[in-house]
Every structure is written in structure tokens, then in C-alpha cells.
Amino acid sequence: MEHRIVEFKAVEQSTWDSWVSQLKGASYYHTWHWLRFIGQFHQIKNNLSFIIQDVAGKPLAVCPLAVSYLEREKVFSFSFNYHPCGAPVITSMPRSQRRELLNYIFSLIGKYQETYGCQQIIMAWHPLNSLVLDHATEVGNEDSFELMRYGLFYQVDNTLVIDLNLTKELLISNVGKYHYRHIQRGIKKGLRVEIYNNKHNPDGLRERFNEFHQAHYVAAGRETRPYATWEAMYEGLSAGKASLFIAFVNDTPISYLYCGEFSKMAFGWSQANVKEYEEEYSPRHLLEWTAILFYKENAFSYYEIGERFFGSQFFYIPSDKEISISSFKERYGGRLFPKVKWYGYFDKDLLKTDYNQRFRELLNCNLLVKIPEEK
Template identity: 25%
Template sequence: MSIYVIYPDDSNFKTLWQSFVERNNVSWRYSPERMEYEKVYCHKTLIQDCSFVIKKDDLPVAICPLFLEEQNEHHFFSSDLGYQTAPFISSCLSEKQRKKIERLCFEEIDKLAKKNGVVKCMRQIDPVIGGYSYNVLTKYGYLDASLQTVIVDLRNEIKSLWSTLRKSFKSLINNGKENFNILIMDSENPDYEIHEAYRKLHHKTSGRITRPLKTFDMQFEDLKNDRAILIGLKEKERFVAFSYFSHYQNSVYYGSSSDDPDYESKIPLEHCIIWAAIEYYKKRGFSFFEVGVQQFRTQFFDHPSQKDLNICFFKRGFGGKIIPFYRGIKYYDTEVMKQDLECNMNRLLRAHQDE
């Protein structure tokens, strides 16, 4: 048995990565298109794509997204200086082989960290397809920084999904349906002008341009190629809200939303949009709908604002199951580790004092 590590400068890299995602049940986080999107999104901090494929004989058996980033003259393995998805090992391997390849992946990360002077590595395990019953990152020297996320199981009957909604949401969804027109745009009816309306409303909601314009065009390409949908809410001929959803293989992710800050409505706008997405993906036979990360209060490595907590409460209203979202941080520099831990401790103490 021959094992090789293949990097992006290898002419076979893209083919092997594509072959792996086609053979394995991966989520949008591992798609080649998402990887390209993140490169553009992280352009201010990204130095090099150090991602790799593990090939056993002639078959790819693992993939690992790995971006080398820089801030304040320090190097990190991260995505936009945040958590990046951990290596994914093929389920086609035996348990013994999986453990061997898993160990090889994390050894390769450590080797690349040393080579590139990395001071900190931030990893997260995909909660939909990760397949771990514990935070395996801690096995390889990572400090546990886990949160939770909400997954709606679309394999359940639509009546069951409706019954698990927060009671107050049902009337809000029905009122939304009665008072607004809901447009679902997918690969069957792509419209660039409508997508541009989403981009402009996104900027208006944020009050600034938050990411490169190219990322919106990449989102539209995903929509045209059946990797995403855009749902818009209209009052008469005016779009007042949008939400963007990514999908890949059998899972869905609630990506981003925007609503017009100048529009006044007694009816909340997002409730009927997300329910429309649940109905849409249920009809199409998708299995899992990831509503998004859950934060309940300040943790050592996580310091949500009240706005963050309100958004999490809103997302929990769509039923589903709260499951672990395993994350971890590994330090390769003790001074950076000391500064980070002190900073997080001080923020945690201030949060408790303010309660």
C-alpha cells in the first residue's frame, strides 16, 4: 500500500479533490466551489492554500482544507482568521485504516505548521457529516472550543416538521404568506438582476460592503449550477428581504439574510422565508437542514453579543435537534497562547461581572 500527500501545485490535485467529494457524503463546506469562495472571501489575510489530499494507491481517501493566513506578522491556519473545516476521512475505509489516515492528516498539519511558522491552528468538525461522537480534535492537542448547532431532519413528514416549530412562529409564518409574495430562485429560474437586488440589500442592511463583490457573483454561479437557492420576500413589486441557502449532496445550510432597514412591518420577515426553504428542500428529498450555530452565553473561547444570542434564539424556533459543533484550537507558540488565554479569560470575567 502506497500513501501520498497531494498539494494544490500538483496537476492532479483538483481532479482528486473532485473525485473524493463525488465518492463521499460531504457537505457544502468541502465542495471545490466553497473552497474557491473562501479564497476570495479571505483575500486580505490569505497567504497560501496549503490544503492537501491523501491518496492511497490510486484513490483519494482524505481531504483537508488548510489556509495559511497572516495578521500582525503572525501566521495562522484558519479561514478569515476563524475556524476552518477539519480533515474528512473516507467512510469507505476500515476503522483501522481510518484511524491511520486520520493520524496522518493531523501529523501533516503539524508538519506544515512548523514549516510555515504557524502560531495557531483553528479547526472545526462538520456537524452534519463529521461522524464523531466526541471532539476528536482534543486527541491531537487541540483545546476544546466547541459550540452547538441546530439540524432539522428533513426526512420527517412535513406535518411533523410543522409541529416542532415554536408555537408563536406558526401564526407569523401564515401571516407572512398572506401579506407577502415569496419568490424562490434556483437553477430553473436564475435572474441576475434579482440577485443584484439581494447584493444591494445586503450592503444596505450592513451599512457597508462586508465582503468582495466577486463573492456575490460566485454565489450566483452556485445558484445557476444547483448548489444554492435565493428566496426573496416581496411587498407588491418591492423586495423587502432575502435569504440565501447553500446545498450539496443531501444537506442544506442557511447562509445569509438581509432585510430593508427602511421598510416598516409589524410582521417579521424571515420566519416565512425559512419555512419556505424547509418546504422546498423537503420536496426535493434533501435530508438535513443546518439552521446555524447556537450560543447560549459567554464561553471561554466564544463571546457572543446580545444580538448574536437573539439570532440563536430565533433559529431554535424552527425545531430541529441541537447537536455538538466540535471545534478546537492548537497553539504552536507559547507566548501567543498565553496572550490568547489571558484575553479570553478577561473577556469571560467581564461577561460574568456584567450579568
């Protein structure tokens, strides 16, 4: 099979996304704006993402890939800092040709490994990919564990997804009672939510986005990531790939939610509250509920709220705060979808060290079966 490699760095946004849209199984992990965003972290030494085309220019596959230096572990990794690379996506073709092309992709990764000395690789597969979003005849999770072929280990995390094809009445019935009371409370207290994107309030985009950035800085007490990542988010907002939801008390903004958008799905990306208003108004409840209804009214099929962590797993031990936040998110009524993450090693010594450390950390956690207490 004759083909050619086209690097991400050499392609404009509209062209890249046009190619990605032709590859069934692609998710927002493969889009230009997402790769632009996660490519801005300081630890990333080289964004090697590429698309494979046939001789006629038809896209055959896409492979997000970057070289990062993980400072905590002191190792070079194929990842976007600690964000995984989206797993390779290949167009529909006979199975033998698919295996041949996937083998070729991993042979390229092998050559990059020799060049950059990477000791590990981190990848991920997203359940809300274009097979699902386009209602294709194929099963949406086909080939989701295919990377076992290359000796990668996997971990399955849960992500919370709301089916926007349900009626509004069913969506409401799925929301926890505590959550819905706070949504109604916000409405009674006069909270209003405004939407900012390239179609709604476009003239105020930059000003409102800067306010969101400042609110995030104040809430965190520091800049949590490089300024360039914020500029990449603003580019997505102004390009129609995201929306910013803002809750107001009178004319004062008190809570912000930035959502990314891909095909017929949207996902909560970043959120910040103005602390002095949190206790009285609990604005996050109404803010995210408004986003959910907005996407339903605009013919989106799914809204991803985010990961639901229940406790420690081998490759990741969530903090108490992460578990608490994910419990909060679950009360919006989303269903649990599997999100597969892949971990591979090129260095046997790192494999031994990493596994021994992870086992030690796990043994300090409560790993026994959790039996719910009777109420």
C-alpha cells in the same frame, strides 16, 4: 502505504467534489465551492487544502487548510481568516492505517508550520456529514473528538437542525406560536416567495443575486466582506450548489435568503431585509419557512438554521445581537446538534497570552448557572 498529494488549487470543481463524495464523514466544509468562498478573504495568504490519493488515484483523505494573518491578534494562523478549516476526513480503512494516515497529515501540517510560521490552528467538525446524510451504518459522530490526539483543545457549539423527514404537521407543531403567527400574517398580507437557482428562474439569477448583494450592503451600511466572496457565492448558485429565496410584495423584493446545499442537507448562509418593509411584513419568518418546506418537498433530509448561542464560552463570547438572532432561529423548531471546533497552538507564549486574555474576558461575563425564572 503509498500515496500522493493533490492540491486544491490544481483541481477543477467537479473532480474535487467527486473525490470528496467518496469520503465518508465529509461535510460542506470540504466542498469545492465552500473552500472557494472562504478562500477569498483578504487575510488569507495561501490556500493549502489538499487531497491524499493512493497510487491508483482513489481518494484516501481530504484536508482543508489555509494560512491567514489574523489582524486583531497579529498572528499567522491555519484558518480561513476566522473561519475554521474543516477537520481532516479519512476513508474507511483499518484503524491502525487510519492513525498512520492521520499522523502523516499532521506531519504535513507541521512542515507547513515551519514554512509559514503559523502560531495556531483552528479546525471544525460538522455533525451533518455524509455518514449521517447517506444513512451509513456507522455512528455519525464517530471520531469527532479524535484531534485531542494532537494536543488540540475543543469547544462544542450548538447548531439548530430541522429534520425534514418529519411530516409537515409535525414540523408546524414544532414552530413557536409567535413565529407561526408571523408566517400566517405574511401569507395574509400577500407576501409571495420565489426561488432562484439553476433550475428555478435560471434566466434571472444574476439580476436577482445582484439585488441581494445590494440589499445586504444597504442593510449593513458597508461591504462586510470582499467582492470575490460574493462572486464565489454566485458561482455556487449557478452551479446548482445553492438557492436564493426572495420574498416579494407585489413585484417588489423585500427580503432575501441564500442557502447552501450539500448532499441531502441545506443550510442558511446569508440573509438580508429591505429595512422599510421589516416592521409591517416581518418577511424573514415566511421566507425561511418557505425554504424549509422547499427542501422537504425536494427530498432533502436536514435543514441547518445556524448556531444557537446561549452565552459565553471559553473560546467564543457571542454578542447580544448574536444571541438574539440565534434565539429567533430556535423558534423554527430545530433540534440542537453538537458542532465541535478545535483550537491548537504552536507557540507557548501565544498560548499563555491567549488563555490569560480569554479568562479576563470571561470573568467580565455572567458565568454562573442560569436558573429559569418561574412564569
